Amino acid sequence: MTTLIKNAHIISPDVDIQNGAVLFDGKKIAAVFLDNDNLPVVDQTVDAGGKMVVPGFIDVHFHGRSGYDFCDGTQEGMNAIGNDKIKDGVTSFLGTTLTVSEEQLSAALRSAAEYMKAPTGAKVAGVHLEGPFINPKCLGAQNPEFVRKPDIEMVKRLNAIFPVKKVSYALEVEGALEFTQQLLALGITPSCVHTAASYKDYQNASRYGFKNLSHFCNQMTPLHHRDIGMVGAGLLHDEAFAELICDKLHICPEMIKLVFKVKGAGHVQLITDAMRAAGMPDGQYDLGGMNVIVKGDAARLESGALAGSTLLYYTGLRNVYEITGYPLKELIKSTSWAQAQALNLPGVGKIETGYAADVLILEDDFSPSAVFVDGARKL
Numbered sequence: 001m002t003t004l005i006k007n008a009h010i011i012s013p014d015v016d017i018q019n020g021a022v023l024f025d026g027k028k029i030a031a032v033f034l035d036n037d038n039l040p041v042v043d044q045t046v047d048a049g050g051k052m053v054v055p056g057f058i059d060v061h062f063h064g065r066s067g068y069d070f071c072d073g074t075q076e077g078m079n080a081i082g083n084d085k086i087k088d089g090v091t092s093f094l095g096t097t098l099t100v101s102e103e104q105l106s107a108a109l110r111s112a113a114e115y116m117k118a119p120t121g122a123k124v125a126g127v128h129l130e131g132p133f134i135n136p137k138c139l140g141a142q143n144p145e146f147v148r149k150p151d152i153e154m155v156k157r158l159n160a161i162f163p164v165k166k167v168s169y170a171l172e173v174e175g176a177l178e179f180t181q182q183l184l185a186l187g188i189t190p191s192c193v194h195t196a197a198s199y200k201d202y203q204n205a206s207r208y209g210f211k212n213l214s215h216f217c218n219q220m221t222p223l224h225h226r227d228i229g230m231v232g233a234g235l236l237h238d239e240a241f242a243e244l245i246c247d248k249l250h251i252c253p254e255m256i257k258l259v260f261k262v263k264g265a266g267h268v269q270l271i272t273d274a275m276r277a278a279g280m281p282d283g284q285y286d287l288g289g290m291n292v293i294v295k296g297d298a299a300r301l302e303s304g305a306l307a308g309s310t311l312l313y314y315t316g317l318r319n320v321y322e323i324t325g326y327p328l329k330e331l332i333k334s335t336s337w338a339q340a341q342a343l344n345l346p347g348v349g350k351i352e353t354g355y356a357a358d359v360l361i362l363e364d365d366f367s368p369s370a371v372f373v374d375g376a377r378k379l
């Protein structure tokens, strides 16, 4: 099956082509055409009408959507999340867990394994364990009941159910440095968050290849002039990949601007950190056993602390575009390419020959009007 998306404004890392065309052959991108190139005869043609055509978004940190949390561990929930992330332009994601029991984590991973036997919507590229190996003093909206010390055997048990791609933990807790090395040896990306780690902790871990920071700035040691902390480490170290929640609530617009200015879009990973209320009306929702009140754009615990977001992925890109004014061929690195690099996901994240045909057609407000996953139209 061949598909041609013609009359496309193709935007991909360092690429901006007006009146271009993209050819899919089966699950892969087979060719990219410039204006005036001769176009092939194909099975089906989609006219993009001059709209933006970009690589599918990769959300590497979010917990739920449409009333369901990945940690519910139900097939109904997993299917709804997989299908509905498509509406936000997400073609693959990491199912992200909360600080809950191993039993509950196992159930969530089993639901992902079952879904991936015949995915109907977005692809689950793996699992992101957020917790339970965090600093109990930096909980945010994580449940203290299930916090525990780093335990590689537990990660191995979960990894046997469904691939774990990333683990977010606190670098300063007992055993964390050894845990970092053990994760890297398994090919799992180590990442730090819910942490009181000092800059020294980053330096020690970075010697082994540690370089990922989960929801950068949130639940993390801030920049101070005598210890630049994890925020300072993320800004100072070019190799560091920073995840950013760009709902304008978790991080103010000036900080978003600063992060992009210092790091460049290639080392920023836009995430939503969305909880189950994303795509749902205001009201009360559960997050890992805690009550969350959703009103307007904010999801908060009763204490007032932010408890994840309700951000839809494309809205984050629109926010960053409006805040930074950067060219889209730069910004688009932060919606898929940086994620593919940070997690060693081969063959995704670009509109280029040989890459997966995970492609979006976007309206002027960045909402997707067509979504292709492995060459098949899902929206």
Ligand SMILES: [Zn+2]
Pocket: 130, 140, 193, 194, 215, 219
């Ligand atoms: Zn978190």
